[in-house]
Amino acid sequence: MxxxxxxxxxxxxxxxxxxxxxxxxxxxxxxxxxxxxxxxSRLDRLHLLHQEKEKIxxxxxxxxxxxxxxxxxxxxxxxxxxxxxxxxxxxxPLQVWSDIKADMILSDQDVIEKRLRVIKKEHKKEHEREEKLLEKALGFIEEEICLIDSEEPEDKVLKGYSLFTYKxxxxxxxxxxxxxxxxxxxxxxxxxxxxxxxxxxxxxxxxxxxxxxxxxxxxxxxxxxxxxxxxxxxxxxxIGLITFFTIEGDEVRGWRLKEGSSILEAAGSIHSDMEKGFIKADVISVDELIEVGGEKEAKEKGIIHLVGKDYIVKDGDVIKIRFA
Ligand SMILES: Nc1nc2c(ncn2[C@@H]2O[C@H](COP(=O)(O)OP(=O)(O)OP(=O)(O)O)[C@@H](O)[C@H]2O)c(=O)[nH]1
Ligand SMILES: [Mg+2]
Known part of the structure; x- marks a missing residue:
């Protein structure tokens, strides 16, 4: 990031x-x-269980x-x-932010209006959803509401425009x-x-x-x-960011993820192959894993959970993706 x-x-x-x-x-x-x-510090403690690996x-x-x-x-x-x-x-402070916000809004308005003109001219069915989204976004912008504050669910298509007020x-x-x-x-x-x-x-x-x-x-x-x-x-x-961990190959590693993301999205943030070939995942909280002293112990105690693709990742989860 x-x-x-x-x-x-x-x-x-x-x-x-x-x-x-x-x-x-x-x-x-x-x-x-x-x-x-x-x-x-949780990664430091997790690394103590795997000192031979690199900590990232x-x-x-x-x-x-x-x-x-x-x-x-x-x-x-x-x-x-x-x-x-x-x-x-x-x-x-109020003046500085108000000036920058005005510039951001003007720029976003320009980007959206240009794209809308193209879409309207081409008049293709596949652009219908995008057009609606952009019209809505333009409505917020014209009201001087930053898109990030608009309480609309985050959208990948809109994200793709790299609009200032969406960040x-x-x-x-x-x-x-x-x-x-x-x-x-x-x-x-x-x-x-x-x-x-x-x-x-x-x-x-x-x-x-x-x-x-x-x-x-x-x-x-x-x-x-x-x-x-x-x-x-x-x-x-x-931003609502959380951290999850992996112990894989010769690395013990922390990863950043948007709160509320599924394990499928987490897999995709590691590698697109993991997302495409996702089967299931093993999950345990880092604190529990450290407390029992390692994966072997956790397995014996039966506290590692097998989850499907819709599982919502929690802050501090240690995950192992099974993929084909
Ligand atoms: N007293 C004081 N002086 C500061 C502070 N921050 C920056 N300065 C001084 O203000 C001047 C500009 O600081 P910079 O950090 O170079 O500012 P900048 O925003 O990077 O400036 P540009 O890159 O030219 O746009 C320098 O002479 C700094 O020493 C501060 O917190 N207190
Ligand atoms: Mg400078």
């Missing part, structure tokens, strides 16, 4: 990028992409994507956005060392999107310290969690 850091010039995008990835602006590769591991945490690509410019192709390819608001020099956005309000966090806390209703308050420069400076020093420094400033942990937590809850 690609998370693009966007925001106005000088709002602190590169500082926030550094606070999340540890990568300094001058040491970057051309694309400004930082890959961070989403640390999950889920990852997140963080991109210092730049200002929200529609000509900037990098921006369109992101799956979600982190909007940096430079409150340290007086940017107003999650949340704000990082970047304040100075002297400003107080409590003065910048907005509820989701007030701002319209979820927001976190960061002392960006302080967080970025932390990245220059050794691990031990970093802990001391964080305690001194009353910082309980690292910047990346806060962002990941917010993203997972906002």
């Amino acid at each position: 690609k998370v693009g850091i966007i925001g106005n010039h000088g709002s602190g995008k590169s500082i926030i990028f550094k606070s999340l990835t540890g990568i300094e602006e001058e040491h970057r590769e051309a694309m400004s992409v930082g890959v961070v591991e989403v640390h999950d 945490q889920t990852r997140l690509d963080i991109i210092d994507a730049g200002t929200f410019d529609l000509k900037n192709e990098l921006i369109r390819t992101c799956d979600a956005y982190l909007l940096v608001i430079g409150a340290f020099f007086g940017e107003e 999650p956005v949340f704000a990082v309000i970047n304040i100075s060392e002297k400003q107080e966090e409590k003065d910048f806390i907005f509820s989701r209703e007030e701002l319209g999107i979820l927001s976190l308050v960061f002392k960006g420069k302080l967080e970025a400076d932390l990245q220059d310290l050794e691990v031990d020093e970093r802990k001391e420094y964080m305690e001194l400033y009353g910082m309980k969690e690292s910047a990346i942990d806060r962002v990941v937590k917010a993203f997972y809850s906002e």
Whole structure:
């Protein structure tokens, strides 16, 4: 998943990028992409049962994507956005989001209208459903409702257009060392999107310290969690993401999945062959597996469940797909 850091010039995008990835602006590769591991302690514990295997945490690509410019192709390819608001020099969160939202809406409207014109001209039966979907989406957009907030069930066809307002956005309000966090806390209703308050420069400076020093420094400033942990937590809850695990070949691995997905979808996210040839799957919760001490013990106790393709994956499931 690609998370693009966007925001106005000088709002602190590169500082926030550094606070999340540890990568300094001058040491970057051309694309400004930082890959961070989403640390999950359950995977650490699961790995203890299989120390001979490699441990692979889920990852997140963080991109210092730049200002929200529609000509900037990098921006369109992101799956979600982190909007940096430079409150340290007086940017107003409500204003910044309202401006970006207006640009997103205009762009989506343009994409949808263009596609609708083509569909209407071609007048093919197979486009009927798509046309209805797009008309409905256009209705929301014209009311200035972001598609992601429209409470329509998620749709693959609509997703295919990479519309801006169909993707999650949340704000990082970047304040100075002297400003107080409590003065910048907005509820989701007030701002319209979820927001976190960061002392960006302080967080970025932390990245220059050794691990031990970093802990001391964080305690001194009353910082309980690292910047990346806060962002990941917010993203997972906002998008509704869960983690499942596999023990396969020489890997113990965590995978990210949208809450409410079936095991068939989970199989597909691992490999399309697993989805196509899906037969059944063995499932056990990671906590139970760790508690009994391994797969062999779990089998003996009969606590591994055999499930069919409609099973809804739960956060923390360890799954083994049987496929042909
Ligand atoms: N005091 C303070 N200064 C900051 C903070 N964040 C950024 N700055 C300063 O603001 C300036 C711009 O920060 P950048 O992170 O480069 O901003 P940017 O959004 O990447 O800027 P562009 O890439 O030019 O659009 C730098 O001089 C930073 O040191 C902050 O939280 N506190
Ligand atoms: Mg920058």
